[in-house]
Amino acid sequence: MSDIVIDPTTPKASRLQRLRLGRGPTTVAAIAIVVLFALVALLAPLIAPYDPFAVSPRILEGPSADHLLGTDDTGKDILSQLIYGARVSLLIGLAAGLGSLVLGIVVGGIAGYVGGAVDNVLMRIAEIFQIMPAMLIALVIVAVIGRNTTLIAAAVIIALWPQSARIVRSQFLALRRAEFVDAARISGTPAWRIIALEIFPVAFAPAAVQAALDIGRGMLLEAGLSFLGLGDPSTSSWGGVLRRAQPFLTDAWWFSVPAGVCIALMVLSFNLIGDAMGRRGTQGRRAL
Structure with a gap:
């Protein structure tokens, strides 16, 4: 996603409306899918038919009345694994979106407002990551520090923050010399109040768009780490299901396909939501 710059002459009241979503059918469908998976994750203990780690002698059994999505190579119920896997995927995805947003706002805000050598140093660090x-x-960090859910979330945040930082920086660079900011500065308003009350509300909207995209990217990274065997071994995850399904792709389609569909639907949904947020902001700027 390219850096988004808001016109500094735009009234602040108009800028703060940029997070509204369009009401197109694809956006509505994407939101519905996210809400559905969120409910599944929250209600996992109530709706999962089996313990996701409970083994049975019914190995690689196809979909049936007892196991709606069949069983895996150890007899575990695949549907139950996917239901509990939604918790891990959404948790790490949301942590990635929120964490990269916060880190991006802090780093990008400092770089854009202070400028000079501080800006150069922070942006060079961001470029190294990019x-x-x-x-x-994420793979290197998890391999070094460990692979429980918290550490995986931290690794994903570290991998994703630079884009948010660059977007926030571009906003601060454009806005720090805007008329309303100069007026606040001349009136003696402290720098922290200018940043918090004048610049931040304007810079937040495009950063939030990137955060929505980062949720999907975070979920994809978590699935990739689990697929490579670096997921949290104490939890059930969609990527872990795919990893165990590899030897049985031709013989047991029900083992891999549902997990792949879940990952694809969630990543696509958050991408569509982020795209809708970005398009809404662009339309708002053109209308002004």
Whole structure:
């Protein structure tokens, strides 16, 4: 996603409306899918038909009345694993979106408002992270510090924050010399109040768009780490299901396909939501 710059002459009241979503059918469908999976994750203990780690002698059994999505190579119920896996995927995805947003706002805000050498140093650090694939960064961090859910979430945040920082920086650079900011500065308003009350509300909207995209990216990174065997071994995850399903792709389609569909639907849904937020903001700027 390219840096988004808001016109500094735009009235603040108009800028703060940029987070509204369009009401197109794809956006509505994406939101519905996210809400559905969120409910599944919250109600997992109530709706999962089996313990996701409970083994049975019914190995690689196809979908049936007892096991709606069949069983895996150890007799575990696949539907139950996917239901509990939604918790891990959404938790890490939301942590990635929120964490990268917060880190991006702090780093990008300081770089854009202070400028000079501070800006150069912070942006060079961001560029170092950006030139490396996010999966490689997350993989190295998890391999070094450990692989429980908290550490995986931290690794994903570290891999994703630079884009948010660059977006926030671009907003601060554009707005720090805006008329309403100069007026606040001349009136003696402290720098922290200018940042918090004048610039931040304007810079937040485009950063929030990137955060929505980062949720999907975070979920994809978590699935990739689990697929490579670096997921949390104490939890059930969609990527872990896919990893165990590899030897049985041709013989047991029910083992891999549902997990792949879940990952694809969630990542696509958050991408569509982020795209809708971005398009809404662009339309708002053109209308002004």
